[in-house]
Structure formats: structure tokens, C-alpha cells
Amino acid sequence: MGERVLMKGNEAIAEAAIRAGVQSYFGYPITPQNELIAYMALHMPRKGRTFIQAESEVAAINMVYGAAAAGMRSMTSSSSPGISLKQEGISYLVGAQLPAVIVNIMRGGPGLGNIAPSQADYFQSCKGGGHGDYHLVVYAPSTVQEAADLTAKSFDVADRYRNPVLILGDAIIGQMMEPVTLSEIQPDPPPKPWAVGGARNGRKPNLINSLSLEEGVIEEWNWLFKAKYEAIKQNEPMLEMLRCEDADLILIAYGTTSRICKEVLRQARAKGLKIGLIRPITLWPFPYQAIARAARKTREFLVVEMSLGQMVEDVQLAVLGDAAVHFHGRPGGGIPREQDIMEIIAHVLANKRAGAITTRGTVIDWKAS
Amino acid sequence: MSDTDMQKIAGRSSLWNDRPSPYCPGCGHGVVHRVICELIEEYKLADNCVFMAPVGCSILAYTFLDLDVCQSAHGRTPAVATGIKRSRPDTFVLAYQGDGDLASIGTAEIVHAANRGENITTVFVNNAIYGMTGGQMAPTTLPGQKATTCPGGRDAASGMGHPIRICELLQSLDGVTYLARSSVHTPANVIKTKQAIKKAFDVQLNRKGFSLVEVLSSCPVNWGMQPVESLDFVANNMAPQYPLGEYKVDGVCVAPKA
Numbered sequence: 001m002g003e004r005v006l007m008k009g010n011e012a013i014a015e016a017a018i019r020a021g022v023q024s025y026f027g028y029p030i031t032p033q034n035e036l037i038a039y040m041a042l043h044m045p046r047k048g049r050t051f052i053q054a055e056s057e058v059a060a061i062n063m064v065y066g067a068a069a070a071g072m073r074s075m076t077s078s079s080s081p082g083i084s085l086k087q088e089g090i091s092y093l094v095g096a097q098l099p100a101v102i103v104n105i106m107r108g109g110p111g112l113g114n115i116a117p118s119q120a121d122y123f124q125s126c127k128g129g130g131h132g133d134y135h136l137v138v139y140a141p142s143t144v145q146e147a148a149d150l151t152a153k154s155f156d157v158a159d160r161y162r163n164p165v166l167i168l169g170d171a172i173i174g175q176m177m178e179p180v181t182l183s184e185i186q187p188d189p190p191p192k193p194w195a196v197g198g199a200r201n202g203r204k205p206n207l208i209n210s211l212s213l214e215e216g217v218i219e220e221w222n223w224l225f226k227a228k229y230e231a232i233k234q235n236e237p238m239l240e241m242l243r244c245e246d247a248d249l250i251l252i253a254y255g256t257t258s259r260i261c262k263e264v265l266r267q268a269r270a271k272g273l274k275i276g277l278i279r280p281i282t283l284w285p286f287p288y289q290a291i292a293r294a295a296r297k298t299r300e301f302l303v304v305e306m307s308l309g310q311m312v313e314d315v316q317l318a319v320l321g322d323a324a325v326h327f328h329g330r331p332g333g334g335i336p337r338e339q340d341i342m343e344i345i346a347h348v349l350a351n352k353r354a355g356a357i358t359t360r361g362t363v364i365d366w367k368a369s
Numbered sequence: 370m371s372d373t374d375m376q377k378i379a380g381r382s383s384l385w386n387d388r389p390s391p392y393c394p395g396c397g398h399g400v401v402h403r404v405i406c407e408l409i410e411e412y413k414l415a416d417n418c419v420f421m422a423p424v425g426c427s428i429l430a431y432t433f434l435d436l437d438v439c440q441s442a443h444g445r446t447p448a449v450a451t452g453i454k455r456s457r458p459d460t461f462v463l464a465y466q467g468d469g470d471l472a473s474i475g476t477a478e479i480v481h482a483a484n485r486g487e488n489i490t491t492v493f494v495n496n497a498i499y500g501m502t503g504g505q506m507a508p509t510t511l512p513g514q515k516a517t518t519c520p521g522g523r524d525a526a527s528g529m530g531h532p533i534r535i536c537e538l539l540q541s542l543d544g545v546t547y548l549a550r551s552s553v554h555t556p557a558n559v560i561k562t563k564q565a566i567k568k569a570f571d572v573q574l575n576r577k578g579f580s581l582v583e584v585l586s587s588c589p590v591n592w593g594m595q596p597v598e599s600l601d602f603v604a605n606n607m608a609p610q611y612p613l614g615e616y617k618v619d620g621v622c623v624a625p626k627a
Binding site: 023024026050054056058060063064066089197198206207209210 | 455
């Protein structure tokens with residue numbers, strides 16, 4: 001086992017990336033992820049690795065593209081507005097099949113928004129973000145430990161599929177300090193015979209590219225990408241399920257909101273309410289099947305997000321009308337409160353159709369129940 | 370002289386394979402590519418070199434160059450080249466950019482790569498027009514010059530901006546080691562272009578920092594001219610706006626002498 005230390009989420013992500021063998025990091029300052037770039041600035045040069053504070057998020061993601069093209073494990077991090085700027089580069093990474101790890105420590109939006117925690121970049125992360133047909137593997141850690149572990153895993157997954165991976169945290173995950181055990185990792189990146197640069201020693205020239213003007217070529221590439229996404233959907237979904245077996249109502253939340261829901265679960269069970277929790281760890285691929293199975297037994301779902309309701313659409317797709325999907329969300333930096341969630345649960349379980357509660361951000365779906 | 374005494378002293382670069390050139394008749398890109406290929410061969414760099422293909426006409430360089438090629442998003446070549454060079458300092462990184470790519474959408478990337486003194490060599494082909502997209506106004510389009518997006522001619526007084534002089538703009542940056550502007554409108558100027566790019570290669574090979582050669586070039590198709598007429602346009606219209614010569618040598622600013 002490795003050492004157990006107290007660290008901020010941003011620092012733990014940075015240290016885990018270093019241990020996972022990240023060779024190049026490129027960043028640009030933005031709150032609430034600044035500890036990450038500062039950690040890299042201190043530690044990467046000491047290890048003889050590349051650190052650059054780029055002139056913009058646009059430049060940083062394109063430096064990642066270059067380093068990945070040269071066969072290096074490379075990474076960038078930012079927060080919501082900066083991640084918007086990186087979307088062009090992310091699309092090119094996918095198009096050129098380059099592995100990379102991107103960290104988004106989400107803040108309230110839209111626009112400049114604020115620096116408070118948010119989960120409003122779910123659509124951007126899971127449903128495209130940039131142009132073209134594509135997916136990123138999206139991990140949503142809920143603790144500092146998990147942020148570190150998923151970061152280390154991300155480099156392997158990115159290399160395996162030659163596709164960028166996104167770590168989706170928020171201001172709380174990035175800023176809070178928790179004990180974390182950092183294990184020693186022996187990075188084992190696969191050979192990258194496709195990379196450019198370095199002595200060719202007689203090999204044919206390599207090309208890193210996402211363009212073809214020949215008819216049918218890009219369609220063919222998209223079908224290849226599709227096969228890759230199907231393999232990812234098969235192999236990579238991750239989720240946590242708590243007390244779902246006998247549940248009358250299942251909470252669904254990821255990241256920071258799942259921590260709030262865990263406390264709600266504890267309080268509700270103490271009162272004798274049969275509540276469960278499903279916490280998607282991969283937001284893409286989304287764990288549709290597990291949720292669909294749960295919907296055969298449990299008829300009420302309550303999705304809790306720090307947004308106007310984004311993941312709730314995937315939950316609706318998963319249950320396909322087999323269960324009622326209620327929603328409680330706080331956008332723009334608001335954080336759901338335990339007592340509000342408890343109140344909604346009580347209301348739903350009592351099935352009080354008249355006089356629906358008025359908690360702001362709550363949608364009670366009575367149609368399907 | 371018998372056949373056995375004959376030596377080949379000139380010819381097509383071995384780095385240029387048999388695929389047809391994608392360039393229009395009278396275009397200068399092919400000449401600039403030839404010069405670059407000759408230098409890569411002379412310096413024996415082909416085994417450890419990345420040619421950076423930008424968005425623009427020269428993006429298709431990968432179809433005929435026998436080199437590792439990395440294509441980047443529009444304007445981002447200096448950032449991508451930075452990522453490659455920092456990863457592989459022993460790899461020769463040649464960034465090839467056009468005027469829309471470098472002097473419009475990619476101004477931030479070129480200025481900051483130059484300012485960091487990235488040890489890359491940039492060949493910047495300035496033909497005062499967007500070629501691949503079909504003849505739109507470029508940041509380097511001359512005053513009065515017509516393009517599809519300035520059909521009445523470029524007019525700074527109407528808010529279309531002035532021609533950007535990249536060498537003059539980058540000259541003040543301390544990270545820049547070598548800076549020159551040349552042209553390919555006559556054989557003598559092609560030779561000067563080769564000499565300038567050779568110096569730029571030397572800067573990178575000696576790990577001396579950032580080097581850039583701006584090459585004035587013709588685009589007869591999008592200028593609506595005959596090829597010879599377009600060469601005259603480079604000499605008579607472009608060169609006065611963009612004076613030829615060296616702007617920085619060994620990191621020291623110099624006054625250009627054509």
C-alpha cells in the first residue's frame with residue numbers, strides 16, 4: 001500500500017497523473033482548478049517532464065494533441081468556460097484517435113457564471129461537446145480517493161481505445177481535502193507505433209490526421225469509431241448501487257450530489273423508509289442496463305443534480321416508462337440540501353398528488369406512476 | 370562524355386513521392402516544398418522529422434511527402450508543434466503555415482510559441498489570400514486587392530483592417546532567434562529563400578530557439594491572374610508592402626536588406 005495523506009482533490013488528481021506516467025501537462029489558470037496546474041508546475045519539471053502554462057485553453061489542448069501525437073501520455077485540466085474553449089481540440093483528438101486525459105472541475109454557468117460547484121456540463125461531456133459524432137469516456141469521482149484512482153485508470157483507458165477520457169469533477173471535488181492513499185503505479189503504456197517523431201529506422205512515415213477529402217473515407221472512420229464505442233459500452237460502465245434490493249424509491253446522483261444523497265439514504269433508512277441509491281461512476285458509457293433492471297422492481301426514481309436536469313434524461317431513457325422519474329436540481333452553483341431531498345422523498349412515497357411541494361428546482365413526475 | 374561519366378546533379382526530391390501535386394498552376398507552395406525537401410535531404414533529417422501540415426492548401430502535403438506528418442486544427446500548428454517538440458527534443462519539427470492560418474486565426478499561438486522561444490522552425494507562406502476556401506480576404510491581403518469577401522477591394526477605411534506584417538510584428542519578441550522574409554517569384558529569390566530557410570534550420574538544429582521565414586508567394590487562380598502576371602504582382606505589389614530581407618539574426622534585430 002502507498003502512503004495515506006491529506007490532499008485537495010485537484011492535487012490528488014495531479015499526483016495520481018504523475019504516478020500514472022503523464023509525460024506532458026499543459027494548462028491555463030482558471031478557478032476552481034488552479035491547485036492542479038500549480039501542482040504540475042512544481043512537480044513535473046522536477047521529474048524531467050513537460051509542463052507549460054499555455055497562452056490559452058485552446059493552445060493547451062492543442063499542445064496535448066501534439067504531445068499525444070508524439071506518443072506521450074498527456075493531460076490538461078480546466079473548469080467549465082475553459083473546457084468550452086477546448087472542445088475544438090477534443091474533437092480533433094477523437095478524429096485523429098489520440099489518447100489524452102482532460103479534467104473538468106465544473107463551476108456554475110452559463111457564461112462566466114461563478115466559481116461554485118456545478119454539474120451543468122453533463123450534456124457537454126456526454127453528448128458531444130465539440131463537432132462530429134463522438135464520445136469521451138467520462139468518469140465522475142465522488143471522493144478525493146476516487147478522483148485519484150480514476151485519474152490513474154484514465155490513462156490506461158485512453159491508451160487502450162486511442163480516445164480521450166474526461167474526468168468530470170466539480171468545485172467541491174477539486175477543492176475539498178480528504179485522506180487519500182496514493183499507490184505506487186508501474187505505468188505500462190502500450191507501444192504506439194502510430195506516433196510521429198523519433199527515429200524512423202526504416203519504418204514508413206506516420207500520419208496524425210482527421211481529414212480526408214476522398215469519398216467515403218470519413219464515413220468509414222466513423223464506423224470504426226462506432227465499433228470502438230460499442231466495445232467501451234460493453235467493457236467500461238461503472239456504478240455503485242446501495243440498498244436497491246428492497247427500495248421503494250431509488251435516488252440517482254453522481255459526484256458531489258451522490259455524497260449528499262448517501263447521507264439522505266442514511267437518514268431515510270433510519271426512519272424506516274426504504275430508499276436506495278444508484279451512483280453512476282461512468283457518465284459515458286451510462287449504466288443504462290443496471291438502472292433498467294432496478295426499474296423492474298422499484299417504481300419511483302429521484303434524480304438529484306446540480307443543474308436544471310441533464311442526467312435525468314438518461315435515467316428516463318434507461319427506465320423507458322417502467323418507473324416514475326422525479327427530479328430535484330440546483331443550478332448555477334446551488335447545492336441540494338438534505339432536508340429538501342427528504343421532504344421530496346416523503347412527498348413522493350406518500351403519493352400526495354394534491355398540493356405538490358414547492359421546493360425550487362423540483363419536478364414531480366406523476367404521469368408514469 | 371560517355372553515359373557512365375554522367376552524374377545526376379539535380380532532380381526531384383526523393384522525399385516527394387509519385388502522387389500528383391494538389392497545387393494549381395503557378396502556385397508557389399510547390400516551390401517552397403521543394404526547397405524544404407532539399408534541405409531536409411541535405412541535412413539528412415528525414416528519418417527524424419515531423420512536417421506540420423496546417424489547415425489551408427498545404428494540408429494535403431501528407432499525400433505526397435515521405436515524412437511523418439501531423440495535421441493540426443486551423444491556426445493551432447505552433448501549439449501542436451510545441452507539444453511534439455517538447456516531447457521529442459531530438460525530432461526536427463517543421464511548421465508550415467499559410468497567412469489565414471498564422472496571421473488571422475492563429476495569431477495567439479504563433480506569438481506565444483515565438484515568445485517562449487520554442488525550438489521549432491516555421492515556414493510561413495504569405496500569398497495574401499485564402500486559397501483552399503476559394504479566394505477570401507486574408508489578413509495579408511493588400512489594400513485595394515479584391516477577394517470574394519472584399520469584392521470592391523480591401524479598404525481599411527471601411528473597417529477591413531490593414532495588411533499584417535508578421536516579421537515586423539514578431540521582431541520585438543525576445544524568444545525569436547531568426548526572422549526573415551523572402552519570395553519565390555524569381556529563381557534568384559528562390560535561392561535566397563533556400564538560404565533563409567537553411568539558416569532557420571540551423572537555429573533549430575543548434576537548439577537556439579524560434580525561427581521563422583515568411584515567403585511571399587503567388588496564387589494566380591484566386592487572384593484572377595495569369596501565372597506570369599501573378600509573379601509580377603508579387604514583385605511590384607507585395608514586396609513593397611512586405612519588404613524582403615532578414616529581420617532578426619542570432620536574436621538581434623536587423624534592418625532588412627533585400
